[in-house]
Amino acid sequence: MTILCLRFQLPSAGEAVLPGLLTLLGEFTPVVEAAPPDAALADLGGAVRYFGRDAAELAAVIRVRALALYGVDCAIGAGPGPMLARMAARDAAPGVTRVVPEHPDAIAEFLADKPVSALPGVGAATARTLGSYGLDTIGRLAAAPLSTVQRLVGARVGRELHEKAHGIDRSRVVPNAAARSLASERTFPRDELDPFQHRRALLSITEELGARLRADEQVCRVLALTVRYADRSTTTRSRTLPEPTAHSSALTDAAYRMYEALGLQRARVRAVALRAEGLGPAEGTAHQLSFDPADEKARRLEEAADRARARFGPGAVRPGTLAA
Numbered sequence: 001m002t003i004l005c006l007r008f009q010l011p012s013a014g015e016a017v018l019p020g021l022l023t024l025l026g027e028f029t030p031v032v033e034a035a036p037p038d039a040a041l042a043d044l045g046g047a048v049r050y051f052g053r054d055a056a057e058l059a060a061v062i063r064v065r066a067l068a069l070y071g072v073d074c075a076i077g078a079g080p081g082p083m084l085a086r087m088a089a090r091d092a093a094p095g096v097t098r099v100v101p102e103h104p105d106a107i108a109e110f111l112a113d114k115p116v117s118a119l120p121g122v123g124a125a126t127a128r129t130l131g132s133y134g135l136d137t138i139g140r141l142a143a144a145p146l147s148t149v150q151r152l153v154g155a156r157v158g159r160e161l162h163e164k165a166h167g168i169d170r171s172r173v174v175p176n177a178a179a180r181s182l183a184s185e186r187t188f189p190r191d192e193l194d195p196f197q198h199r200r201a202l203l204s205i206t207e208e209l210g211a212r213l214r215a216d217e218q219v220c221r222v223l224a225l226t227v228r229y230a231d232r233s234t235t236t237r238s239r240t241l242p243e244p245t246a247h248s249s250a251l252t253d254a255a256y257r258m259y260e261a262l263g264l265q266r267a268r269v270r271a272v273a274l275r276a277e278g279l280g281p282a283e284g285t286a287h288q289l290s291f292d293p294a295d296e297k298a299r300r301l302e303e304a305a306d307r308a309r310a311r312f313g314p315g316a317v318r319p320g321t322l323a324a
Contacts, residue, residue: 002043002044002048002055002080003042003043003078003079003082003173004042004055004062004076004077004078004085005035005040005078005079005085005086006021006039006041006074007038007039007075007076007077007089008021008039008040008072008073009038009072009074009075010037010038010072011072017070017072018034018036018037018038018040021066022040024062024065024069024070025042028042028044028051028058028062029046029047030175031045032173033174033175034176036275037183037185037275038226038273041082041085041086042173044058055078055097056097059078062076073094074094075089075093075095075098075232076096076098077089077092077100078097078099078100079100080100080102080107080167080169081169082169082171082172082173083120083171084100084107084110084169085100087114087118088100090234107166107167110167111138111142111165111167112137112138112139113137113138113139115137115138116130116135116137116141116165118138119138119161119164119165121164122161124261124263126157129153130149130152130153133148135149135152138165141165144162146159146162181220181275181277182209182212182220182276182279183273183274183275183276184205184208185205185271185272185273186201186202186204186205186271186272186273188269191270192270193266193267193268193269198272199256199259200322201272202225202255202259202272204322205255205273206248206255206274207252207319209251210247210251210302211248211306213246213282214246214282214306215306215310217282218281219245219246219280219282220244220245220251220277220278220279220280221241221244221278221279221280222238222240222241222278223254223255223258223276223277224238224239224274224275224277225238225258225259225272225273225274226272226274227259227264227271228269228273229269229270230269237261238258239254241254244278246282249302251274251276255274
């Protein structure tokens, strides 16, 4: 199995370009999975045999076409599974393809010195637990006995992490489309260290997403946050909302909680993005009634603001923090 992970260097309005880039990948393989807001996975197992080229050569052709047709460069990772391809893409700079060979020794060498938090499914709490026992790198986690890992994090999670530390990836590329979500991004004019500006950007995005969802009479079930740093690395977190919603205040609260959970201190942030996923029709969606009059007041104000925006434009009403 040969998998490519492509991280596109999208412009601020890049969501409109992503479907075209997915169509471009579809010219090489029908097994393409969108990974919004700016990435995609492609299974090139059949393409390698059909075109008679290896993964690096096909990646070079895809990059040239993406630049020629859409003006979008990309960092590409290639590996024997989706997990390794994603990790390789994180190591690659724009215009570079990072290939992880399928040989077990090459996989072990690629993973050995990476922090254990680089593995999918390892959050901050799990990383702290493993690190407190000296299992702070993937190589050390792989060398630890399975029974030890299971005692630390549980039987099922321990087995999964132990397999991933050895490069065993049971996930597959699942073809999908990018249309089941809405996304927006804010790019800072310079590397931004001020948490107030980070939160201000998140507020701007949630106001936009909420208005778009309500205009389309949709609600979202999941909100995903992506933070891009000065070194081009990214952190992505997602949160399932207590109930499907298009309420801007609920989206803002979820976005702030995800941001605070990252514990960023003096981080040089290049851009922040939010994606509303699990979209569904607003009609018939249940809403938990609240005895808090402030919530009801906020919803009435939101309805009035939506009417004003529909009549006078999207910038007619905005929070005071964004008006400064």
